Amino acid sequence: xxxxxxxxxxxxxxxxxxxxxxxxxxxxxxxxxxxxxxxxxxxxxxxxxxxxxxxxxxxxxxxxxxxxxxxxxxxxxxxxxxxxxxxxxxxxxxxxxxxxxxxxxxxxxxxxxxxxxxxxxxxxxxxxxxxxxxxxxxxxxxxxxxxxxxxxxxxxxxxxxxxxxxxxxxxxxxxxxxxxxxxxxxxxxxxxxxxxxxxxxxxxxxxxxxxxxxx
Amino acid sequence: xxxxxxxxxxxxxxxxxxxxxxxxxxxxxxxxxxxxxxxxxxxxxxxxxxxxxxxxxxxxxxxxxxxxxxxxxxxxxxxxxxxxxxxxxxxxxxxxxxxxxxxxxxxxxxxxxxxxxxxxxxxxxxxxxxxxxxxxxxxxxxxxxxxxxxxxxxxxxxxxxxxxxxxxxxxxxxxxxxxxxxxxxxxxxxxxxxxxxxxxxxxxxxxxxxxxxxxxxxxxxxxxxxxxxxxxxxxxxxxxxxxxxxxxxxxxxxxxxxxxxxxxxxxxxxxxxxxxxxxxxxxxxxxxxxxxxxxxxxxxxxxxxxxxxxxxxxxxxxxxxxxxxxxxxxxxxxxxxxxxxxxxxxxxxxxxxxxxxxxxxxxxxxxxxxxxxxxxxxxxxxxxxxxxxxxxxxxxxxxxxxxxxxxxxxxxxxxxxxxxxxxxxxxxxxxxxxxxxxxxxxxxxxxxxxxxxxxxxxxxxxxxxxxxxxxxxxxxxxxxxxxxxxxxxxxxx
Ligand code: B1M
Numbered sequence: 001x002x003x004x005x006x007x008x009x010x011x012x013x014x015x016x017x018x019x020x021x022x023x024x025x026x027x028x029x030x031x032x033x034x035x036x037x038x039x040x041x042x043x044x045x046x047x048x049x050x051x052x053x054x055x056x057x058x059x060x061x062x063x064x065x066x067x068x069x070x071x072x073x074x075x076x077x078x079x080x081x082x083x084x085x086x087x088x089x090x091x092x093x094x095x096x097x098x099x100x101x102x103x104x105x106x107x108x109x110x111x112x113x114x115x116x117x118x119x120x121x122x123x124x125x126x127x128x129x130x131x132x133x134x135x136x137x138x139x140x141x142x143x144x145x146x147x148x149x150x151x152x153x154x155x156x157x158x159x160x161x162x163x164x165x166x167x168x169x170x171x172x173x174x175x176x177x178x179x180x181x182x183x184x185x186x187x188x189x190x191x192x193x194x195x196x197x198x199x200x201x202x203x204x205x206x207x208x209x210x211x212x213x214x215x
Numbered sequence: 216x217x218x219x220x221x222x223x224x225x226x227x228x229x230x231x232x233x234x235x236x237x238x239x240x241x242x243x244x245x246x247x248x249x250x251x252x253x254x255x256x257x258x259x260x261x262x263x264x265x266x267x268x269x270x271x272x273x274x275x276x277x278x279x280x281x282x283x284x285x286x287x288x289x290x291x292x293x294x295x296x297x298x299x300x301x302x303x304x305x306x307x308x309x310x311x312x313x314x315x316x317x318x319x320x321x322x323x324x325x326x327x328x329x330x331x332x333x334x335x336x337x338x339x340x341x342x343x344x345x346x347x348x349x350x351x352x353x354x355x356x357x358x359x360x361x362x363x364x365x366x367x368x369x370x371x372x373x374x375x376x377x378x379x380x381x382x383x384x385x386x387x388x389x390x391x392x393x394x395x396x397x398x399x400x401x402x403x404x405x406x407x408x409x410x411x412x413x414x415x416x417x418x419x420x421x422x423x424x425x426x427x428x429x430x431x432x433x434x435x436x437x438x439x440x441x442x443x444x445x446x447x448x449x450x451x452x453x454x455x456x457x458x459x460x461x462x463x464x465x466x467x468x469x470x471x472x473x474x475x476x477x478x479x480x481x482x483x484x485x486x487x488x489x490x491x492x493x494x495x496x497x498x499x500x501x502x503x504x505x506x507x508x509x510x511x512x513x514x515x516x517x518x519x520x521x522x523x524x525x526x527x528x529x530x531x532x533x534x535x536x537x538x539x540x541x542x543x544x545x546x547x548x549x550x551x552x553x554x555x556x557x558x559x560x561x562x563x564x565x566x567x568x569x570x571x572x573x574x575x576x577x578x579x580x581x582x583x584x585x586x587x588x589x590x591x592x593x594x595x596x597x598x599x600x601x602x603x604x605x606x607x608x609x610x611x612x613x614x615x616x617x618x619x620x621x622x623x624x625x626x627x628x629x630x631x632x633x634x635x636x637x638x639x640x641x642x643x644x645x646x647x648x649x650x651x652x653x654x655x656x657x658x659x660x661x662x663x664x665x666x667x668x669x670x671x672x673x674x675x676x677x678x679x680x681x682x683x684x685x686x687x688x689x690x691x692x693x694x695x696x697x698x699x700x701x702x703x704x705x706x707x708x
Binding site for chain 2: 108158
């Protein structure tokens with residue numbers, strides 16, 4: 001019985017079918033299935049399959065984003081049940097992500113967030129035009145492993161340094177690692193401001209984040 | 216003496232990508248979108264104006280839903296024609312639907328150093344140097360701020376960039392790097408100093424502003440406020456959509472046109488509601504997202520078609536168009552750069568776009584290359600000559616000459632040939648040498664382009680800005696910096 005359901009869960013993610021993902025999650029809850037097992041045996045294999053297809057170039061970005069969306073939909077149904085059972089899902093790491101103050105470019109940052117979530121990270125997306133203190137505030141609150149700071153403008157990339165400085169002055173470094181990215185950002189800039197890593201695309205950001213948390 | 220600008224005039228080759236009915240459908244769909252989904256205006260000033268004119272305004276989300284009639288009425292107030300003034304009046308640019316002008320591309324981040332070939336961060340000096348080289352080129356009709364002056368404080372950078380260009384060129388400046396009300400006020404003041412006062416500026420706008428919309432269906436608050444400052448002063452302002460198929464616009468071309476159109480015409484309408492009759496223009500650089508990386512591609516069939524289709528929309532609204540052309544995604548001046556820039560430029564010109572942006576940047580408008588600048592100018596010249604089509608009159612039919620030469624023989628020594636031979640186009644950067652010569656020389660058009668840029672950098676002396684005006688510009692910037700708390704001296708020009 002559960003095998004058929006797991007299969008349906010996997011397919012819902014692979015096909016990016018949000019309604020099916022929610023429905024299968026609800027069935028799992030109704031039937032008293034362990035939510036963690038539903039995630040690991042049902043939805044995660046689907047997401048991995050899409051991730052592989054995307055990495056090999058067979059699938060496109062919308063496939064990936066839809067799969068992540070279906071996964072998220074299933075998670076929001078399963079989470080209350082997990083809470084009720086006192087179960088927590090182990091995550092690869094916690095990431096606080098945002099585009100710095102003065103900057104409203106969000107496409108690249110969103111992609112990085114999607115790929116990180118799809119790879120098992122818990123992502124707290126603060127959005128765009130994020131006040132500098134907020135990165136440290138939220139990093140402290142959620143116990144982040146990584147703070148990711150995106151900046152697309154030469155006028156705002158200096159705020160990446162400011163974010164690192166606040167994290168340092170709050171005593172959150174070096175436990176919290178900082179990764180940076182965006183059109184004007186280079187490895188040299190990352191080194192100059194003391195970031196722990198830089199990546200020029202979303203796939204690279206995942207590799208980098210995994211390395212930084214030792215995954 | 217100022218370099219005469221040699222623009223495309225009355226292109227004879229005409230391309231039509233949308234028929235009247237299709238344009239009407241896109242327009243109707245756009246009005247429906249503005250009225251139902253709405254457009255976000257995160258500016259309290261803009262929301263007040265919309266509310267005062269009867270639009271539905273949601274103060275919490277900033278979303279404005281305006282009836283179609285309000286948009287249409289407002290757009291009717293926009294002037295169909297006006298002139299972008301230059302410091303030297305012989306370089307004025309009438310936006311009259313008959314001309315197609317090219318400008319430099321804008322806001323590059325890095326520069327391929329013309330001497331060392333190394334890639335480095337852009338500076339104030341680069342802004343000045345690029346303006347000076349562009350001043351000497353007949354294909355470049357006006358400037359955008361080609362790269363960012365990253366060695367100037369962020370608070371006043373956009374103003375330093377303007378000063379750098381005015382000091383190094385007499386041509387019109389259109390800035391795309393002034394995106395806040397505060398900077399816009401200072402920029403207008405600087406422009407007034409160059410034009411000779413506020414009233415003169417209204418008559419002779421030596422500056423225009425280009426602001427971005429935020430797809431889908433949004434505006435940038437700072438950009439809208441900056442636009443209103445320009446509109447009040449009679450400084451032309453345009454709004455550019457960069458909607459990208461499948462990401463910030465629907466995957467379909469028509470759908471992406473509708474989304475971008477809603478952003479642009481709602482912004483232009485707002486300017487007209489605030490300052491009826493103010494000069495505005497439509498601006499666009501739509502593309503299709505790269506399906507693998509999500510990147511903004513800046514080159515490809517969708518871009519080319521958008522170039523042609525958007526002009527049809529701007530014509531429909533009777534406003535000039537500034538169209539994203541060139542701006543290749545290529546990493547160096549290569550096959551891809553030539554192909555993408557050639558085709559985007561050709562299509563955007565063959566429909567008669569008024570302004571084309573822009574020459575000189577690589578890698579999706581990130582890396583400045585002097586080689587690419589000169590090669591792009593070559594593309595412009597080639598297209599300009601192609602679009603002249605065929606002139607038919609007694610002199611060009613050349614019956615007498617044909618009779619004189621008769622069957623066999625040649626036209627080389629005919630006076631008619633001598634009289635008109637300089638009308639044949641001569642390339643500067645296309646390699647037509649014999650193969651053996653090419654092999655032996657072991658150089659490329661890129662090398663010639665770089666040498667030409669080096670020569671212009673060494674030799675070209677533009678008409679300087681008088682000391683008094685230059686002093687006034689520096690004072691305005693210093694005041695802005697003092698108010699912003701920038702340490703004295705950091706921003707000295
Ligand atoms: C935390 O760790 C990490 C790790 C990796 C990270 C990371 C974080 N963040 C990003 N990455 C990396 O991974 C991502 C995925 O692969 C990648 O993200 P990207 O964002 O690079 O890639 C995305 C998938 C696709 N790329 C993009 O989305 C950016 C494309 C370009 C064309 C671009 C766009 C689309 C836009 N823009 Co803007 N824009 C440009 C861009 C030029 C370019 N080719 O990059 C750039 C960045 N913009 C620029 C400018 C000037 C501006 N823009 C503005 C506005 C806009 C739009 C709103 C129109 C739109 C953004 C829409 C949106 N919702 O985000 C204005 C600024 C507004 C503001 N206050 O922020 C405005 C000032 C223009 C104006 N006059 O209004 C230039 C900056 C130049 C400079 N000198 O600073 C620019 C280089 C283009 C140019 N030459 O003019 C990597 O960088």
